[in-house]
Amino acid sequence: MKLALKATVSAAALAATLVLTGAAQAAKPAKGEVVAIIGATVFDGTGAAPRLANVVIRDGRIAAVGPGVKAPRGARVIDAKGQALLPGFYDLHTHWTPGGVPSTTPQIAAAYVAAGVTTVSDFNASPESFAPRRQWLSGLVAPHVNFAARMSTPGGHGADWADTNTTKWVNTPEAARAAVRVIATYKPDLIKAFTDGWRYGVAPDNTSMDEWTLAALVDEAHKNDLKVFTHTVTVDRGEAAARAKVDVITHSLQDRPLDAEDAAAIKAGGTADTPTLAVYEPTKAGQSTDMSDPKVQQSFRKFDNALANAKALHDAGVIVALGTDAGMPGTPHGVSTLHEMELLVRAGLTPSQALIAGTALSAKVIGQLDDRGTIEAGKRADLVLIKGEPWKTIADVRKTDRVFIDGKLVFGPGAPPMTANLATTMPAIPAKTQIDDFERLDGRSSLDTLRNDDPDGGLDRTVEISQVIPRGTDGHALSISARMAMKARPTAGVIIPLTRGSIQPVDARAFKGVRFEVRGDGDYVLGVTTTGGRWSAPFSAGSEWKAVEVPFSALKGLTYRGEKDDKAAWTGADLTEVEFMGGRQGGAKLWMEVDNVTFY
Numbered sequence: 001m002k003l004a005l006k007a008t009v010s011a012a013a014l015a016a017t018l019v020l021t022g023a024a025q026a027a028k029p030a031k032g033e034v035v036a037i038i039g040a041t042v043f044d045g046t047g048a049a050p051r052l053a054n055v056v057i058r059d060g061r062i063a064a065v066g067p068g069v070k071a072p073r074g075a076r077v078i079d080a081k082g083q084a085l086l087p088g089f090y091d092l093h094t095h096w097t098p099g100g101v102p103s104t105t106p107q108i109a110a111a112y113v114a115a116g117v118t119t120v121s122d123f124n125a126s127p128e129s130f131a132p133r134r135q136w137l138s139g140l141v142a143p144h145v146n147f148a149a150r151m152s153t154p155g156g157h158g159a160d161w162a163d164t165n166t167t168k169w170v171n172t173p174e175a176a177r178a179a180v181r182v183i184a185t186y187k188p189d190l191i192k193a194f195t196d197g198w199r200y201g202v203a204p205d206n207t208s209m210d211e212w213t214l215a216a217l218v219d220e221a222h223k224n225d226l227k228v229f230t231h232t233v234t235v236d237r238g239e240a241a242a243r244a245k246v247d248v249i250t251h252s253l254q255d256r257p258l259d260a261e262d263a264a265a266i267k268a269g270g271t272a273d274t275p276t277l278a279v280y281e282p283t284k285a286g287q288s289t290d291m292s293d294p295k296v297q298q299s300f301r302k303f304d305n306a307l308a309n310a311k312a313l314h315d316a317g318v319i320v321a322l323g324t325d326a327g328m329p330g331t332p333h334g335v336s337t338l339h340e341m342e343l344l345v346r347a348g349l350t351p352s353q354a355l356i357a358g359t360a361l362s363a364k365v366i367g368q369l370d371d372r373g374t375i376e377a378g379k380r381a382d383l384v385l386i387k388g389e390p391w392k393t394i395a396d397v398r399k400t401d402r403v404f405i406d407g408k409l410v411f412g413p414g415a416p417p418m419t420a421n422l423a424t425t426m427p428a429i430p431a432k433t434q435i436d437d438f439e440r441l442d443g444r445s446s447l448d449t450l451r452n453d454d455p456d457g458g459l460d461r462t463v464e465i466s467q468v469i470p471r472g473t474d475g476h477a478l479s480i481s482a483r484m485a486m487k488a489r490p491t492a493g494v495i496i497p498l499t500r501g502s503i504q505p506v507d508a509r510a511f512k513g514v515r516f517e518v519r520g521d522g523d524y525v526l527g528v529t530t531t532g533g534r535w536s537a538p539f540s541a542g543s544e545w546k547a548v549e550v551p552f553s554a555l556k557g558l559t560y561r562g563e564k565d566d567k568a569a570w571t572g573a574d575l576t577e578v579e580f581m582g583g584r585q586g587g588a589k590l591w592m593e594v595d596n597v598t599f600y
Helices: 011-021 105-114 127-138 173-184 211-223 235-243 260-268 294-315 335-347 351-357 360-365 394-398
Strands: 034-042 051-058 061-066 076-079 084-087 089-094 117-122 144-152 167-169 190-194 227-231 248-250 272-274 383-386 400-405 408-411 434-436 463-470 476-483 491-497 513-520 522-530 533-541 546-551 556-558 575-583 589-599
Touching: 034 383, 089 248, 089 335, 089 360, 105 117, 105 127, 105 400, 105 408, 127 144, 144 173, 167 173, 173 211, 190 211, 211 227, 211 235, 235 248, 235 260, 260 294, 272 360, 294 335, 335 351, 335 394, 351 360, 351 394, 476 491, 476 575, 491 522, 491 589, 513 522, 513 533, 513 575, 533 546, 575 589
Parallel strands: 034 076, 034 084, 089 117, 117 144, 144 167, 144 190, 190 227, 227 248, 248 272
Antiparallel strands: 034 051, 051 061, 084 383, 383 400, 400 408, 434 589, 463 476, 476 589, 491 575, 513 546, 513 589, 522 533, 522 575, 533 556
């Protein structure tokens, strides 16, 4: 987890904003509801010049657009004279991570809605979390969220911290096809492949995905009607992505300037680009601008390449769409989407071209243009009213007045309060006594959750194998074996989610602690994750099985780095995971067997 940045607004101010300018539930189109937006200057995203027009919305869809369109009898009329009406904005590259600003799902959703961003893609979620997160979002005021399944190479970028269920590791065409078929069962909206291991010249390269593997991945994804976006940041890897028929390169190509031949090669593949300039801008708050520092000089050079290459791709006829990498350091959710359009203009696009990149073209590359992205009859009524003329002055995109999702007014004057978005977690459900008896042989717990291996992170990672094994006449147990990486404090462990995807917390206040049976070769740690942080307590095990009880009172709070956090407060009402883990010296081996994990 990355360190959370200082919030741009206080919690109290955000809560007040949600109450005053949101809606009480998710934006579901109401049958028979009719809204008429009268007198707006419509920028419809099709490339047509802005024009005065009226828009009628019925059942969440645009029913009619034009200067002569009248408000139907009984319609809710919104006087938009002097304002601009645009399609809702897209952000095709975000990370809904606890390290971002805001840091929790309801507040992230609210930040996008307040900015007029009505569709986003999240690249941070594990496939196991797709279903519970979709359920959670359905009860919030939120943009439409496309969930990306993640794939990388062993040791590659994206695989340097995630477990293999969150990010599939592949390094052959056969492995890529098999992984696509597995993740397709979770019904992702797209696939993100981490194909370029270049670490921006400031750290050792991660492993890059070879072109044969990438081409097989793309082919299998397309057979499953899935678009493929790639983490690609170098020109040569961009050309490889195009040859593999990748749908969208996500990030800037920034190691060197593109020439005409480079740009033509990318266009020939039919590959689009989302430059995510916002995440690379070297003058963000908190970043050094000391030009005597070679690293700072390099960051400015790379950003200059990123700006110039975005313009070169656009001029070559490559579709440039909008993504930000929001959730990463210095790139807050919502406002970064608007800033990305400003940066596209800085790169050389006109304000109108930047607006179309953030609406119609983004909808096109994600395969949603038939449904939304322009203001046309029959399209989904995801719209934003702005007090300004952003096709003349791009900074006017920040002057959001009202936002509509599925035809419902969800932000701005007249919108109901956004009370559901004031929570920071899903409502907890009662904890069950049994966590895992390891009698299922499909990798899932007694709670029907998918266990995750949890070795240390980084390019050189501890090699870990966990599996269910026979335990004599006593059924089965979980075996954890590991060879520790050559680094300080290497670790290995297995996480047991208490609900699918570790999204919905459980209330364990009816219990005193965690009980389990264990044998092993030394000292270990029981970890408990809550929505408020991580907790742990030590235990030891020898060669013979024994029962261990760890009371909740013995758990100590941890910071994200693993140090003790004496200020943390245990409630027992918001548990999401239980973990068995251990550490040894670099190069050493670790083993542990665990059985019959329960609350007591």
